[in-house]
Amino acid sequence: MSTDRDPLAVEDAPAPSPEEAAASEPGEPGDGASPADDAGAASGGDAGADGSEGEVSEAEDGAREEPAPASEPGAEAPGSDGGSRSAAAEALAAAVRAVESGERSAASFFTGPSGGRRAAGAPVPGSGASPRPERTPAPAPTAAAAPAPPRPTPHIGAEGLDGVRQVLTAGGAPQTLAEQVVGVLREQAAEALREDPWQLLAVPGVRPEQADGFARALLGPECGPGDERRAQALVGWLLERAALAGHTVLEASVLRTALGKQSVPEPDEALQSALAEGSVLVFQEALETPGAARPEPDGSEPEVPVRLLLGLDRYAMAEESLADGLARLISTFGADPAEATVAAEADAETVTDGGDDGQEAGAGSGTDSGTDDAPPASDAGPGAAPDWEAAAAGAPSPSAAELIRAVAASGLVTHSGGEAARAEPLALVVAARALGLRACAAAHTEDGKRRLVALGDLEAVTVAGLLSGQEGPGRDAEGALALDVLAVLDAPQLDVETAAMLVESLTDGTRLVLSGDPGVLWSAGPGRVFADVVAARACPAVVSRTPDTGPIGELVSGIGVGELTTVDAPGKEVVIVPVRDAGEAVHRTVQLVADSVPRAIGVPAEHTQVITPGHGGAVGTRALNAALKERLNPGPGRFGGFDPGDRVAYVPAPGRMVPGTVVSADAAGLRLDCAGSPVVVPPERVGGTVRHGWAVTAHQAAGTRWPAAVVVLPGDAAQELTRSWIYTAFSRGERHLSVVHGVDQALPRAVAEIPAKERTTRLRSLLRAPQSEV
Template structure:
């Protein structure tokens, strides 16, 4: 393993003060504590310490959980979701719902999904949040419209068919002529005349042209009426809550928001960033002596809030004992009654899933609030009772139904068996196995690292040669452009790996998942509303959450083939669910594992991390460099030095091709502090427009959970003009602070799906408890040629690789799949 490139004597931004943290949801790290920034020196002389040093010292680490402390609701920047928290006991659901689970949980702007959806991201606090929420709601509303349209289509197919009732044109004339002949009448002369030639159809464009997009267009509906917002503002002021919450509260509660708040003050808990303690204070101010901890309205609001927090951590439902324990921690005297009231009002759903019975059918719970019990009439079969929000429960059930349809139905016969076999024979290794599996199955799983993309490109190329309408989709533009660079993934090579502003190659078969579903990229939809394709390869499948997954499978036509492909060792989706991992565990369809190792020292290092070993690797070309630091201030200084000087000089990778990755947004070495220092060195400027200048690298989050990397082009009266993956985006001035960050430094969730020639991973000492094997695997795996690790966590790094797996998530997909589809061999 190589030593660090020789640093220069310059001391650019050695100390960076990021300022006080705005209270909000914990960031991806979730456990990074604020510490004073010290003056950084040049670093230690032993900068070349191997990655594997000290690996044998791995002991069990104390992995604290998110504090139950209550920050005040403030009207700070809503994008600051990196508030710091301290350790607390780990028994509550709130701990699972906070974005502090070893880098696994979501945060606004994280890419997990960049198609993830929306994934629900961490809640945020402060004013101006209504527009961001409205965008997320608009996206959900669009999904709901699409589901209703698909449901109508299914109902039409199941209904009785009126013979000829839907025919038109020549077909209708022919049917009329046949009926005329049968009845003895003379058919119309025009029926059997010379046919008129059909007009030529223009050739479809292979890829949509870049076009300017206003950031607010995604909102889909206007904000609350001014008089409604003003009325809510008066109620908030009366209850001692920040008036800045008025727009978001009015948007959530509608025109009668004032009446709703007076009748049930705990409705304020539905607003992002508001905590139960703050809602309790608001209720006491409005209700006075009528307010009590056993109020039924409080019980329902806190129950829903806990379920929403659990969804932020990736759970689609919670086991009942865990939920009631969390309610008890929140001071509810009768947690069972609170759950029953929530179920009775339809604000949550209960389910009974069989335990240890793979073939048993889950049932809705009839109302009991016990933990593991047996339903009526089946004393011997234990079940677990789960409580979940309707939104995620129905999405997970819809996803299971759609996957079962793909598994059960025979794929469309495009090409003979001999043709498929010849295509497989012409491929090599696992690519041949993949082609054979896709030939006879509607759903196939493919696992592998970066090198396995070549096998997926071979499948796509073979399918298109057989005449299939085959496409590949990725959660975000980074993954799309990576695949487009593969031979067979597009008609021309993609732009350089680091060019965040370049679009996918013209004629590429790769699209983003959001663009595919919206119809702005890819094949579009047929007359029935289904996607007009025969084969879809979904890249980076671990980033797929249950809501995006449900919408995807519902949009596939009958007979289509779906390949879910990805690396199971990376971070899971930002949104709730673990779709890819659940499918791998359920074994309901063929699984093809790639045998292509990622090459070089970086591939060897990342492969070892995937199996829980931090191995020492030989790096003759300085592919891997370890830079030990003493504190967060030195970590910031050394990071800037590496990006701006050492890596360009010693490795030959310019600063614009280097990406910095760190566990979270907050803290003295989080993305905010690092971006401030990197901007000062790489693109200094006055930052007249929300702190941004032309040329700044940025991460734009149009909705929570989706991140688009890009650069600032200019700023004018219309807003901040960005170039994101070849598309011009105009962000209005009032939305810049909430949805645009500097992008020289990202979190691992934001970086998923992307690869850069050089990567600098920053691990300050106060981030030790945020580390996990998936986080380290994901961060280290973003580098193509060079990886520098600014290391201040010492033995916590090998310990996390060896002992801290992915944080478990509670999902129902395996149980929902088991009774519906047979287990594959």
């Protein structure tokens, strides 16, 4: 691994100063000076639970982009006639104007849609886990992507919108928020806001201090920090904020502290009120303690320490539905999870460590081959039982054979491995088809699908396409996917809601394989599904012994086990480019993409991807994209900031980024070419779903690979680096990796000491519960 000044670069221009680099950044008020502002929870860290301004996650501001409020030409914020307004109302108006003008994305201070409240009369949750619903046939989704896009604004007529506008004006908020308010609060939005002004917090982009100003203008002296309505709204807002950082639940103590930071005088009372209202669910989870607990002197069972977890029903129910579905698949073939765990421990020498607590392959590694537990003839449906052992004997590798045998014996199997190991679940799918079974391989992205097709699977699909019915075998009369075997690659990218939808779409008897690289970042959405399933050790777990080859593969494999090693790169496959400051980082990045990599490696600029920790700051995606556009495709941005030939990152649904190129624009919208597929983005969605795409974040890049990658590590992002972020970013290049390195010792320290930013979830404990409870 070279550490030269830049063996690929041509010293053709002096590096600009930090001031010059910052000057090239489009105006983003409030974005902060560091890309860390946007990367604070890139891996699903617990940052953001308190709603602090600077903790906007990379996933939130990129992969979970929300549409900006629709702009009304000529509209001005209420109060522009010189009338007095509170400082908070002014801040609210200024924030909305920034979104409308494009100076700032709504996602940069986005709180997420409200999880809603339980209907009146709904049972109040108890202190234990609430009962999970019975399985019903899964209807075929009608959306073109999964998860589904935000709900459309209901039609309530001009009179209803006028009523909402009047309330907004009275509170000093812009009238242009009216449609968003109706979209969230539905038909009775005006009455709801009058009765509870803090419900404005449910509107994307509104922060507590802004909602406080709105409430103060409407309620006058009656408004106070201890208002029960305020506390209720803040509980929901904080839990939605936590979901954007990857959590499905929060510990009660964490939520209590966050409420205190928002000046709620009695946080405990606020939580009790939220529980009584039914807007929040409470769960008890036993804490794991080393060693077996000893019986009490009187012979009674010892008291097990527990922690209280609070969550919105949207995510809690998705997690429980997912646990139910996975347990159903496990039990279909009579597999005993305890036996699977013992077998996994017995075969632990096959482990390749890659992190901690399920983030690494070894959390549930190894598996019983299952040859003594071949399924009975009835498992194969009509006709003779499939000869799984013969299929395993003809597998192209020992790991593929091991996977086939594991799938023969269990309805759920996890498979861990790197890029080269993708051939193993594909071998399983090919073998299952040869046995007469309906089998399918699904990837997270279109590029993942392309790589499966390149390996020979012309029937590969994406998860979104499979769920929407646009790809794959379709559904049967009961709404279940018409499949006997489904292998989901890139499984770490599954968020809990998508995973629940997928598992609920599988009928009894379908075999599911969750396959992925355990070292990469977790999903952009809430949950850590793959890591939790592996860590629960409730099903057989196969760990591939097929290594990724070449200098990049060797480097990334070392990172996976916490070691940043020097690799031999005779063909300049890996190059380190040290930089001193932000200005030099931008200069070197542009030079690498536009000149050095095409000249020395032979990879053109359009096939080289820049990856940086966040969107904001002097070396975030905005600044880098501005500099790269100026060098590679200069233009006036005549199509809403875009020109034909611009590379873009299109986010059709939360958690999915599709690389593309601008073709043209007309009244129908912005026309893109996404890997040969034409896409038209309506004008009202362009601002919230399309960014320039020469530079993206690691969360956006997950699931996609390019011939060359340039990873930028600016000094102000040092505190945000984790092993999983570095692993993900460094593994995006197929032939070449350049690292623009400005973080000094923070890089090896993150690789060795900071595996990932934790997430609070329940799936692992749900899967470990006794089968009578699962």
